[in-house]
Amino acid sequence: MKTAAVLAIxxxxxxxxxxxxxxxxxxGELRRLGVALRLSLFVRDEEEEIVEALHYARRKADLVLTTGGVGPxxxxVTLSAVARAFGRPLVREPRLVDAxxxxxxxxxNPEVLRMAEVPEGAELLQPAPFFVPVFRVENVYCFPGVPEACRLLFDAWKEVLRQSPFHSLRCELDVEEGDLAPLLQRLQAEFPALELGSYPRFGDQAPYRVLVTVEGKDRPLVDRAGAALIDQLRSCFGDDALLRVVHPDTP
Amino acid sequence: MKTAAVLAIxxxxxxxxxxxxxxxxxxGELRRLGVALRLSLFVRDEEEEIVEALHYARRKADLVLTTGGVGPxxxxVTLSAVARAFGRPLVREPRLVDAxxxxxxxxxNPEVLRMAEVPEGAELLQPAPFFVPVFRVENVYCFPGVPEACRLLFDAWKEVLRQSPFHSLRCELDVEEGDLAPLLQRLQAEFPALELGSYPRFGDQAPYRVLVTVEGKDRPLVDRAGAALIDQLRSCFGDDALLRVVHPDTP
Incomplete structure (x- = not known):
């Protein structure tokens, strides 16, 4: 299964x-693409910080997406940091100079031309006329930090990442999380390949007291664990404890 | 100057x-307290991931705030991860057992009592009747992940962190960022102790084309750099380029 890390600069x-x-x-997009996001880091606009975070993230995931630091x-300083992390020089990319x-x-001016200095061997990822560098070096993919540009360029490129989809089940419960813990502990032991999550909410405005999620790539297994969960919830806490069941990944 | 890292689990x-x-x-709160946030990490609910992230964050900052993973x-798994990161056993804290x-x-049940098993020598940070563990081990401070609880408990405790305040200036400009880059480059060289930021916005709805920020702890220096910035902006781009100047840290 492909895994990713995000490095927001x-x-x-x-x-x-x-x-x-x-x-x-x-x-959210990685999730819909079936790619598991393992880690995210937020770092300052400092070359050394970015270099270290890149090394850390690359150890943790198959691919690293960076956002930010590619302007004039x-x-x-993202371009020089990526170059340094890979021990490559910065070279002027003629297509970016033209754009x-x-x-x-x-x-x-010299500052805007700095955007054309990419790590040697970088593959440009952007559509032709776009003058801000969007590029890949090995397993690191660099996108702009301005949200509109990041989304547009990521969306234009993202399909190459697609893996088999995740499946999941959400149960909204009127149960105290502590009372639920033994049941979840047993169910997680019974389905070690799946990921069970438990998320309490507090306050009078909360639509439920705990949200329990069951997730995985094996649809029949998710369905089986979901059925077991619902069955055990009903027998432990009664029908009224189960407020709502949702299958968020089913279109 | 005190620095911090946040580890969201x-x-x-x-x-x-x-x-x-x-x-x-x-x-935002650290900023208002005068503490510089150097780094944030988002990691999964896995002991090994939390341990590594703790080591990374502690190398980068004077104190680490964690959120999440302290429920039943x-x-x-935050309690056991923090214990492991510091090589300490988990010990049962009587005040938490009582609560x-x-x-x-x-x-x-045994699962809820697990919340009372804190790393040896941990200092409890919460108000007396609160039964979810909120604690410090050396320079690591652990808070709950549920936002309402995290805010409440952080706010009740945060004053111990207070440092001298940050000062800043925001200029909203109707200028292309690339045209502005040489001016900012010069100004940053002239005021190396300050932090100059440049944030473009795109699209018809954007209230400005670039936001330039000047920040630092030395108020007279921030004021001097701000005056120089405004002066140079006017002389390079004319009065109309300067849409708005804000001093966001001035009450």
Whole structure:
């Protein structure tokens, strides 16, 4: 099964100024593509931080998606960080130079041309006229940080990642999580290949007290575990405890 | 200057099911407390992943805040992961046992009592009657993952972290980021102690084309760099390019 890590680059994400949307978007898309997201990191616009995070993420997952740091300003250091992480020099990519010159015309300056300096051997991933570098080096895929651009370019490319789909079941329960724990413990032991999750909610406004999820790639197994869960919930807590059952991955 | 890292623990954050709110909340709060958030990690509910992420985060920051994985179910493994990261055994904390017994009464079971097994030497951080473990081991501070509980307990405790405040200036500009890059490059070189950020927006609905931020702890220096920025923006791009100037850290 293919696994991924997301590395979101940008001081603004860590200073509380900007709420992440790229990592959340990519997490959802990867999920729908059948790719398991193992890890996400948010790091500052600092070359050394990005290099170390790349090494960490690559150890943890088959592919790493980065967002941010590919623009023309002094705080855009993703290109040089990726080059350094792979021990490759930065080289000027003629197609990017052309795209930058076409976009900026007479206003071209040394800073905007820096966007054409990609790690040697990088494969460009973007549609032809796009002048911001979007590229792959080995198993690292770099996308822009501006959410609209990140989504557009990821969506245009993402189908190459597609794996067999995930299946899941959500049960919304009117049960205290602590009372449920022994049942879930047994069920997880009975279905070690599946992932059981338990998510309590608090407060008068909560639509349920616990959400239990069952997930995996083997549909019959998910269905079997789901049936066992519902059966055991009814026998332990009664019919009224089961507020709602949803199959979110079924179109 | 005190630095922090956030480690958000939970499969639901990586599967796209749940959008992070704890990391974003803590990032904003740390900022207002004058603490620089250097790094955030999102990891799965797996002991080994949490242990490695703890080591990574502790290398990067003075203190690490974790969220999630402190409940009673099989997927709550933060307590054992923190114990393992520090090479300490888990020991039963009598005050937590009492709180758990008081809350659950006759419904107490072995799984809920697991919440009382904290790493040896852990300092409890929560108000007395709260039965979910909130604790510190050395420079690692563990909070619950349920957002309402995380906020409540962090807010009740956070003042011990307070440092001198950050100051900042935001300029919303009707300028292309690439045209602005040389000016920002020069200004950053002139004020190396400050952090200059540049955040483009795209699309017809965008309220500006670039947001430029100037930030630091030295208020007079931030003011001086801000004045220089505004002055240079006006002389390069004209008065109309400067749409709005905000001082977001000034109450």
């Amino acid at each position: 940008g001081n603004e994400l860590l200073s509380g100024k900007t709420r992440d949307s790229n990592m959340h978007y990519l997490a 300003t002094h705080d855009d 930058i010159r076409e976009y900026y015309g007479e206003r071209v | 939970g499969n639901e954050l990586l599967s796209g099911k749940t959008r992070d709110s704890n990391m974003h909340y803590l990032a 179910t099989h997927d709550d 758990i017994r008081e809350y659950y009464g006759e419904r107490v």
